[in-house]
Amino acid sequence: MLMFNMVGELEDVLNKVYENPRQSFKEIKHFLLLEDEKELKCLFSFADKVRKEFIGEGVLLRGLVEFSNNCANSCFYCGLNKQGSSIKRYGMSRDEIMRAIGDLSAVNIKTVVLQSGEDNGLDPLWLAGIIKDIKSNFGLAVTLSVGEKPYGEYRLWRDAGADRYLLKIETTDPQVYAAAHSGRLIESRLKCLDDLISLGYQVGSGVLVGLRGQTVDSLARDILFFQDKNFDMIGIGPFIPHPGTFFANDKPGDIRLTLKVIALTRIITRDAHMPATTALGSAGADYRIEGLKSGANVLMPNFTPLRYRALYEIYPGKTCLKEASEKCILCMDEKAKISGRFLDYSAGHSIKKRHLFN
Numbered sequence: 603m604l605m606f607n608m609v610g611e612l613e614d615v616l617n618k619v620y621e622n623p624r625q626s627f628k629e630i631k632h633f634l635l636l637e638d639e640k641e642l643k644c645l646f647s648f649a650d651k652v653r654k655e656f657i658g659e660g661v662l663l664r665g666l667v668e669f670s671n672n673c674a675n676s677c678f679y680c681g682l683n684k685q686g687s688s689i690k691r692y693g694m695s696r697d698e699i700m701r702a703i704g705d706l707s708a709v710n711i712k713t714v715v716l717q718s719g720e721d722n723g724l725d726p727l728w729l730a731g732i733i734k735d736i737k738s739n740f741g742l743a744v745t746l747s748v749g750e751k752p753y754g755e756y757r758l759w760r761d762a763g764a765d766r767y768l769l770k771i772e773t774t775d776p777q778v779y780a781a782a783h784s785g786r787l788i789e790s791r792l793k794c795l796d797d798l799i800s801l802g803y804q805v806g807s808g809v810l811v812g813l814r815g816q817t818v819d820s821l822a823r824d825i826l827f828f829q830d831k832n833f834d835m836i837g838i839g840p841f842i843p844h845p846g847t848f849f850a851n852d853k854p855g856d857i858r859l860t861l862k863v864i865a866l867t868r869i870i871t872r873d874a875h876m877p878a879t880t881a882l883g884s885a886g887a888d889y890r891i892e893g894l895k896s897g898a899n900v901l902m903p904n905f906t907p908l909r910y911r912a913l914y915e916i917y918p919g920k921t922c923l924k925e926a927s928e929k930c931i932l933c934m935d936e937k938a939k940i941s942g943r944f945l946d947y948s949a950g951h952s953i954k955k956r957h958l959f960n
């Protein structure tokens with residue numbers, strides 16, 4: 603059991619959540635509903651201590667390359683949706699991708715995240731070739747985030763050397779999920795997550811906070827789902843309305859609630875890698891430092907070439923649209939320092955599966 607300096611009832615309740623999340627559904631809900639500043643501080647600092655105990659003070663870096671905004675889906679919250687959005691579509695060539703990877707490798711980042719819309723035209727062999735090249739030329743950890751795909755493609759990419767995969771469940775509430783997606787089933791997303799786990803990927807998932815119809819009950823269940831699945835990485839960000847979507851006029855996700863979800867997820871999952879997400883950095887102001895102080899331990903500088911960056915508009919007002927990637931590192935360094943931490947330039951493999959990766 604962890605030792606904390608805090609006193610009082612709240613600490614006991616947090617310890618119960620920490621020790622026994624399954625029996626703490628009511629308590630988790632209680633913390634999601636907290637408004638009192640002092641009590642909130644207590645929650646965030648508990649999460650911060652769990653982070654320190656299981657992960658330490660290093661802030662890991664993942665270099666993000668958004669290589670295509672082509673998407674065949676119409677998620678009602680996402681600016682890349684095939685219907686409402688009038689954005690110009692792009693797909694980076696193999697050379698462009700390798701140059702972006704050269705850039706991030708040059709500043710000593712050891713993980714690349716290759717993300718795209720869910721592009722039906724994505725050639726699995728083309729991507730497998732890129733993964734192999736990254737591995738042999740740069741030796742980086744490779745994370746993919748290209749959506750729901752058949753098992754055979756996940757296997758091909760794993761065999762090609764991909765280490766990690768990010769696929770957010772977005773919400774575990776079947777009704778909220780159904781109301782936010784057209785023609786897509788939560789069951790198929792869950793199956794994809796199970797496929798990825800069975801293939802030995804380090805698997806990341808996560809949710810949006812503030813989706814239409816979402817309740818604290820469903821958020822509490824999301825957090826318990828993260829523990830159930832024992833994910834290696836968990837990304838939690840606020841919903842930000844995009845004008846080219848069905849949810850254009852919905853209220854943005856509440857930042858404080860987002861931070862509470864991050865904190866409780868840290869307390870319950872303990873050693874999962876958790877980014878202070880770009881969405882948290884783009885919600886009117888930059889709240890990534892608050893994220894780092896509430897349990898998060900990862901930052902994701904953007905290495906998408908500037909000419910494409912603004913086109914990967916999953917939500918408006920995305921942070922760092924004009925920053926040259928080299929400058930990004932300085933900014934990340936500052937955020938880590940303000941949070942009393944330092945940038946950790948290691949590959950940052952899953953703590954749960956570290957022995958299986960190098």
Ligand code: SAH
Nearest residue numbers: 679680718719720749770840841842916917
């Ligand atoms: N096509 C990939 C990647 C999607 S984009 C996939 O399906 O996994 C990455 C993440 O952006 C999504 O998982 C979602 O959580 C987030 N996102 C999309 N629209 C958003 C919005 N309006 N506000 C905040 N985050 C959003």
